[in-house]
Amino acid sequence: MSDETPPEQPERAAERVLDAGALRALAHPLRVQIYDILSQYGAQTASTLAGMTGESSGATSYHLRALAKHDLIREVEGRGTARERWWERPRGAVSFANPDAMKTPSGRAASQVVMSEFLKRRNEQLLEFVNRSMDEADAWAETAMISTATTDLTQEQMTELTTRIQEIVNDAVDKYRGQDAPGTRTVTIRTDIFPLPEQGH
Incomplete structure:
Protein backbone atom coordinates (compact mmCIF):
# COMPACT_ATOMS: atom_id res chain seq x y z
CA MET A 1 0.00 0.00 0.00
CA ALA A 139 -8.13 -7.47 -26.71
CA TRP A 140 -9.41 -3.90 -26.44
CA ALA A 141 -12.76 -4.99 -27.88
CA GLU A 142 -13.29 -7.24 -24.86
CA THR A 143 -13.21 -4.24 -22.52
CA ALA A 144 -15.33 -1.91 -24.68
CA MET A 145 -18.97 -1.33 -23.81
CA ILE A 146 -21.74 -0.77 -26.31
CA SER A 147 -24.94 -1.03 -24.34
CA THR A 148 -28.56 0.00 -24.67
CA ALA A 149 -31.08 -0.05 -21.84
CA THR A 150 -34.61 1.25 -21.46
CA THR A 151 -36.31 2.46 -18.30
CA ASP A 152 -38.99 4.92 -17.19
CA LEU A 153 -37.87 8.24 -15.70
CA THR A 154 -39.24 11.60 -14.76
CA GLN A 155 -37.42 14.64 -16.08
CA GLU A 156 -35.87 15.17 -12.63
CA GLN A 157 -34.68 11.56 -12.50
CA MET A 158 -33.16 11.81 -15.97
CA THR A 159 -31.36 15.00 -14.93
CA GLU A 160 -29.98 13.20 -11.87
CA LEU A 161 -28.81 10.25 -13.99
CA THR A 162 -27.12 12.37 -16.63
CA THR A 163 -25.38 14.40 -13.90
CA ARG A 164 -24.06 11.25 -12.22
CA ILE A 165 -22.79 9.79 -15.47
CA GLN A 166 -21.17 13.07 -16.48
CA GLU A 167 -19.37 13.21 -13.12
CA ILE A 168 -17.96 9.71 -13.69
CA VAL A 169 -16.78 10.69 -17.17
CA ASN A 170 -15.27 13.96 -15.91
CA ASP A 171 -13.40 12.12 -13.14
CA ALA A 172 -11.90 9.68 -15.64
CA VAL A 173 -10.89 12.43 -18.05
CA ASP A 174 -9.26 14.50 -15.28
CA LYS A 175 -7.41 11.46 -13.91
CA TYR A 176 -6.06 9.98 -17.13
CA ARG A 177 -5.90 12.67 -19.82
CA GLY A 178 -2.39 13.15 -21.15
CA GLN A 179 -0.83 10.01 -19.69
CA ASP A 180 1.70 8.42 -22.04
CA ALA A 181 2.56 5.21 -20.23
CA PRO A 182 3.24 2.14 -22.41
CA GLY A 183 0.03 0.40 -23.45
CA THR A 184 -2.19 3.49 -23.46
CA ARG A 185 -4.46 4.29 -26.39
CA THR A 186 -6.83 7.15 -27.10
CA VAL A 187 -10.30 6.04 -26.01
CA THR A 188 -13.57 7.78 -26.87
CA ILE A 189 -16.30 7.75 -24.20
CA ARG A 190 -19.86 7.82 -25.49
CA THR A 191 -22.87 8.41 -23.28
CA ASP A 192 -26.32 8.54 -24.82
CA ILE A 193 -29.41 9.20 -22.70
CA PHE A 194 -32.58 10.57 -24.26
CA PRO A 195 -36.35 10.09 -24.00
CA LEU A 196 -38.06 7.98 -26.63
CA PRO A 197 -40.95 9.48 -28.59
CA GLU A 198 -44.26 9.15 -26.79
CA GLN A 199 -46.32 6.16 -27.82
CA GLY A 200 -48.38 6.93 -30.89
CA HIS A 201 -46.01 9.67 -32.14
Missing part, protein backbone atom coordinates in the same frame (compact mmCIF):
# COMPACT_ATOMS: atom_id res chain seq x y z
CA SER A 2 1.01 3.58 -0.52
CA ASP A 3 0.09 6.52 1.66
CA GLU A 4 1.20 9.08 -0.88
CA THR A 5 -1.33 11.84 -1.43
CA PRO A 6 -2.33 11.99 -5.10
CA PRO A 7 -1.47 15.27 -6.84
CA GLU A 8 -4.28 17.78 -6.98
CA GLN A 9 -6.11 17.95 -10.28
CA PRO A 10 -6.21 21.35 -11.99
CA GLU A 11 -9.48 23.17 -11.56
CA ARG A 12 -11.95 22.31 -14.31
CA ALA A 13 -12.46 25.16 -16.77
CA ALA A 14 -15.96 26.54 -17.06
CA GLU A 15 -17.99 25.19 -19.96
CA ARG A 16 -17.81 27.43 -23.01
CA VAL A 17 -21.09 28.00 -24.81
CA LEU A 18 -20.27 28.80 -28.41
CA ASP A 19 -21.74 32.06 -29.65
CA ALA A 20 -23.41 32.39 -33.03
CA GLY A 21 -20.20 33.54 -34.71
CA ALA A 22 -18.20 30.56 -33.46
CA LEU A 23 -20.99 28.18 -34.45
CA ARG A 24 -21.06 29.59 -37.97
CA ALA A 25 -17.27 29.33 -38.20
CA LEU A 26 -17.43 25.68 -37.14
CA ALA A 27 -20.37 24.82 -39.40
CA HIS A 28 -18.35 23.12 -42.13
CA PRO A 29 -17.76 19.35 -42.40
CA LEU A 30 -13.96 19.61 -42.64
CA ARG A 31 -13.76 22.14 -39.79
CA VAL A 32 -15.80 19.85 -37.55
CA GLN A 33 -13.48 16.98 -38.47
CA ILE A 34 -10.37 19.05 -37.74
CA TYR A 35 -11.80 20.32 -34.45
CA ASP A 36 -12.70 16.79 -33.40
CA ILE A 37 -9.28 15.41 -34.31
CA LEU A 38 -7.62 18.10 -32.19
CA SER A 39 -10.02 17.26 -29.35
CA GLN A 40 -9.33 13.53 -29.53
CA TYR A 41 -5.67 13.29 -30.57
CA GLY A 42 -4.10 16.53 -29.42
CA ALA A 43 -1.99 19.08 -31.26
CA GLN A 44 -1.51 18.71 -35.03
CA THR A 45 -0.09 20.61 -37.96
CA ALA A 46 -1.78 21.38 -41.27
CA SER A 47 0.32 18.60 -42.81
CA THR A 48 -0.58 15.93 -40.25
CA LEU A 49 -4.24 16.93 -40.49
CA ALA A 50 -4.03 16.64 -44.27
CA GLY A 51 -2.84 13.06 -43.86
CA MET A 52 -5.64 12.28 -41.40
CA THR A 53 -8.43 13.86 -43.45
CA GLY A 54 -7.32 13.15 -47.01
CA GLU A 55 -7.36 16.88 -47.82
CA SER A 56 -4.50 19.08 -48.99
CA SER A 57 -2.39 20.90 -46.41
CA GLY A 58 -3.47 24.16 -48.05
CA ALA A 59 -7.10 23.34 -47.30
CA THR A 60 -6.44 22.30 -43.71
CA SER A 61 -4.30 25.39 -43.15
CA TYR A 62 -7.11 27.64 -44.41
CA HIS A 63 -9.68 26.02 -42.12
CA LEU A 64 -7.31 26.09 -39.14
CA ARG A 65 -6.99 29.85 -39.50
CA ALA A 66 -10.78 30.20 -39.73
CA LEU A 67 -11.23 28.22 -36.51
CA ALA A 68 -8.52 30.23 -34.77
CA LYS A 69 -10.26 33.53 -35.57
CA HIS A 70 -13.05 32.53 -33.18
CA ASP A 71 -10.71 31.06 -30.53
CA LEU A 72 -11.97 27.55 -31.24
CA ILE A 73 -8.33 26.49 -31.54
CA ARG A 74 -5.00 28.16 -30.83
CA GLU A 75 -1.39 27.90 -31.90
CA VAL A 76 0.83 25.87 -29.57
CA GLU A 77 3.30 28.25 -27.95
CA GLY A 78 6.97 27.43 -28.39
CA ARG A 79 6.42 24.59 -30.85
CA GLY A 80 6.89 24.48 -34.58
CA THR A 81 8.31 26.95 -37.06
CA ALA A 82 7.00 29.68 -39.32
CA ARG A 83 6.51 27.02 -42.01
CA GLU A 84 5.09 24.31 -39.76
CA ARG A 85 2.75 25.62 -37.08
CA TRP A 86 1.17 23.39 -34.44
CA TRP A 87 -2.45 23.87 -33.41
CA GLU A 88 -4.43 22.65 -30.40
CA ARG A 89 -7.93 22.85 -29.01
CA PRO A 90 -8.05 24.54 -25.60
CA ARG A 91 -9.10 22.17 -22.84
CA GLY A 92 -12.52 22.42 -21.29
CA ALA A 93 -16.07 21.46 -22.08
CA VAL A 94 -17.80 23.11 -25.03
CA SER A 95 -21.55 23.37 -25.56
CA PHE A 96 -23.13 23.84 -28.96
CA ALA A 97 -26.52 24.57 -27.38
CA ASN A 98 -26.78 28.35 -27.41
CA PRO A 99 -30.37 29.59 -26.83
CA ASP A 100 -29.58 32.97 -28.38
CA ALA A 101 -28.18 31.40 -31.54
CA MET A 102 -31.28 29.25 -31.87
CA LYS A 103 -33.43 32.40 -32.15
CA THR A 104 -32.17 33.16 -35.66
CA PRO A 105 -32.42 31.07 -38.83
CA SER A 106 -28.66 31.30 -39.44
CA GLY A 107 -27.92 30.30 -35.85
CA ARG A 108 -30.25 27.30 -36.05
CA ALA A 109 -28.76 26.26 -39.39
CA ALA A 110 -25.20 26.49 -38.07
CA SER A 111 -26.10 24.53 -34.92
CA GLN A 112 -27.73 21.83 -37.02
CA VAL A 113 -24.70 21.47 -39.30
CA VAL A 114 -22.30 21.27 -36.35
CA MET A 115 -24.34 18.72 -34.41
CA SER A 116 -25.06 16.61 -37.51
CA GLU A 117 -21.39 16.46 -38.47
CA PHE A 118 -20.26 15.57 -34.96
CA LEU A 119 -22.86 12.81 -34.64
CA LYS A 120 -21.99 11.53 -38.12
CA ARG A 121 -18.33 11.32 -37.15
CA ARG A 122 -19.15 9.59 -33.83
CA ASN A 123 -21.30 7.00 -35.58
CA GLU A 124 -18.63 6.40 -38.23
CA GLN A 125 -16.03 5.83 -35.51
CA LEU A 126 -18.31 3.45 -33.65
CA LEU A 127 -19.10 1.41 -36.77
CA GLU A 128 -15.41 1.32 -37.73
CA PHE A 129 -14.57 -0.04 -34.27
CA VAL A 130 -17.31 -2.68 -34.42
CA ASN A 131 -16.29 -3.84 -37.90
CA ARG A 132 -12.61 -3.92 -36.98
CA SER A 133 -13.22 -5.92 -33.82
CA MET A 134 -15.22 -8.46 -35.82
CA ASP A 135 -12.55 -8.82 -38.49
CA GLU A 136 -9.55 -9.28 -36.19
CA ALA A 137 -8.79 -10.34 -32.66
CA ASP A 138 -8.56 -7.25 -30.47
